[in-house]
Amino acid sequence: MSESPTMATIPGAAHEAGTDQGTTPVRPGRARRPRPIRYASWWWTLPAVLIIVTMHYVSVGVGGFFSFTNYKGFGSFKLVGLDNFVKVFTDPVARGAVGNTLLLALGFVVLVNLFGFGFALALNRQLKSRHFLRGLLFMPVVLSPLAVSFVWKFIFQYDGPLNGFLSALGLGDLQKAWLGDPATAIWTILLVLVWQHIGITMVIYLAGLANVPQELEEAASMDGAPLLKRFQHVVLPLMRGAVVIATTLSLIRGLSVFDQVLALTAGGPFNATETLATQVWRQTFVNSNFGYGSAIALVLTIVIAVLALAQMGLMRSREDHGK
């Protein structure tokens, strides 16, 4: 655990860790125990430790406690056992939010990594415009998710560009109020989410591809290895670290989607696009149900922790398998 997957798998980092081990003994000599730390003082870490412990550990603990109460944000409260959790799994809106969150996260991880990897491969070498295109494709990443979602909201309007495009193609039958139809609204959110994050995923994969020596690929291609085999046996094994980072980051991002929902549909129509994050906000800060909101947040926390760990474990075991 002390060694993150990032460090373990990306050669650049391994190199740095290597130089580090060259200058310090891995196991500081037990024999010379009283030797003082000469370089820094332990108490220099106190401000950070204090704020991290308060805001990440104590607050999560207290939040967990809230989720077993009927706290309204003010005044006194009492313990209500598992009532809040029973409500999460019986209330149709909350159940819908769980489903939507999982759908969005899964769709997001698959699509954004496919497109990101695709663009990274396309823009890795050779193309003359690659630097320019990388810069262009990365641009949406730096913009506010809320602001770009409003642009997409316009595109999905009934009299908006998407329907205009369809009718110009003679596909007028397909026109609909994309954001107003419970069947399509969730997919518009997925599309906007994927669209904005292709650039960052591409950059992660490009960093990974930079570790694949060109000579290795050339050698493989001279040996007559077809493109797909070359990819599978030469490129992919060297990209495991990038794959772990990109999929983990996108999974966490997908599970906590909020801005896009609020801008595009505000959770509607008929709660069809509520996610766990929007429900946490709505129940806690709009409806002032701090206890119930905390319970939803606890469910979200557990979902994120379980899925992220499961996925990292999966990637790790596959890696060991490969060796």
Added chain:
Amino acid sequence: MLRYTRKTLVREIIVIAIALAMLIPFYFLIVMAFKPDSEVITTSPYAPAQAATAGAFAEAWGAEGNKSLAMGMLNSIIITGGSVVMLVAIGSITAYSISRMPGRPGRLLRILVLIAMILPFQLGMVPVYVAMRNLHLLGTYPGMIILYTGLFMPLAVFLYSGFAESIPRDYEEAANIDGASKFQSFVRVVFPLLGPATGTVAIMCGLIIWNDFFSPLIFLSGSNIPTLPVVVYSTVGELASRWNVIFAAVIISMIPILVYYLVAQKKFIQGFSGGLKS
């Protein structure tokens, strides 16, 4: 085999076409923002404005109170700037101290940071909100800066850590021999060597904080210091389907970060990939 052939040219054209298709939303954004009110509903969104006007921009920029974009920008600059300064100052010295800490305490601190980085914030946010309310920090600059400093401290320490460990101890030893105190050798020698990591922390954390909407929506709601995303959100909420003004406001809100991106594009991309490597 990897030379530029005619096939490569075809591939290049295809990739350019796809990339341009992906940027179409920006076309609508610009075209609509220059339309006068009379053309917003009546003309096709694909058609450029017949009587292009900057009226929508003037209206969006002229909004007052909680919809003032200028004020939102100022608030965002103060809050993002303050938070980044704190993250750099505390994050660098912490990562450095951890990297020089032998044995179990160092290992424990690394795990503490790593777990905090993965733990989602939504659950902790409710008690933090209650605490800030009791301390009268809701809707204040210090409150937001403390919030972001705490929120992104694990990320900042993590980003600095890989780099701090790779700095050879020779430099500090030399400073030590020259009579520098531990703190002096950190400020004068180690911190400058951490420069690239400082860039990564400033860009990554700065960008996330600048664009964050979730926390200011909660911690600054009803206050008189809304950040840019909150200003945009309330602007759009009131304008219904006046897309020209909405888009003018959206464009204005994007300008600071876009200018920064165009000036320091390489740094952004390196910052992100570099941060992920270390």
